[in-house]
Structure formats: C-alpha cells, structure tokens
Amino acid sequence: MSTFDHPGLIQDINESLAPFRKAQTEAMAGFGQLARASMAEGALSTKHKELMALAIGVTQRCSGCIGFHVKALRRLDCTRAELEETLAVCVYMGGGPALMYAAEALKAWDAMAPA
Numbered sequence: 001m002s003t004f005d006h007p008g009l010i011q012d013i014n015e016s017l018a019p020f021r022k023a024q025t026e027a028m029a030g031f032g033q034l035a036r037a038s039m040a041e042g043a044l045s046t047k048h049k050e051l052m053a054l055a056i057g058v059t060q061r062c063s064g065c066i067g068f069h070v071k072a073l074r075r076l077d078c079t080r081a082e083l084e085e086t087l088a089v090c091v092y093m094g095g096g097p098a099l100m101y102a103a104e105a106l107k108a109w110d111a112m113a114p115a
Contacts, residue, residue, distance in 0.1 A: 006067035
C-alpha cells in the first residue's frame, strides 16, 4: 500500500479552498453553519456524529473526508476500538472498496497519533 499523508492532504485542501471561501463567502458560511449545527452535541454525541461522518467518507471513498474526520475523532478522544468497530460496519455495508478505505482510515489514525 502506498503511503498517504492525511495531515498534508488536509493542509492542501484548506489552502486550495481559501480563495473559494473568499469568493463564495455566503455559501461557505452556510456550509460552515450546517457543519456546526449537524455536529453539535445533542441526542447523539459529537464523537458519534464524527464516527458516522467518517463512515460516510469511507464508504463514499473520500480521502479528504477521512483525514478531516479522523483528525476530529483524535481531538474527541475516540478510541482505536471505537474506530475499528465503525470501520467494521463500513466494510459490512460497503464491501471490498470500503475495506480499502478502512485501511486508509487506520493509516490516518496512526499518522495523527499524539506525539
């Protein structure tokens, strides 16, 4: 498997989107508000919502999504066991392609481990 730099990918995405954010301030503000409202603590914890978002990223084959949501899960004190159980559901629902992106998510997890 090739190496994948998720921290670098996150930085590249943020840099690439900076001009778009400035050009489309209203749309991006709306997207940001949607993200904050959707991920806020409620009947489901923010951590569980981030696990769902990661699962969608894995099954939709989105490397950027994997990077951003693994980073958030690290910040939310997610355990490796919680991550692995979520990835097992991804593989159950998404088959072999999800397994390949589950491997990517595990690599991102390890790359973003606290020093």
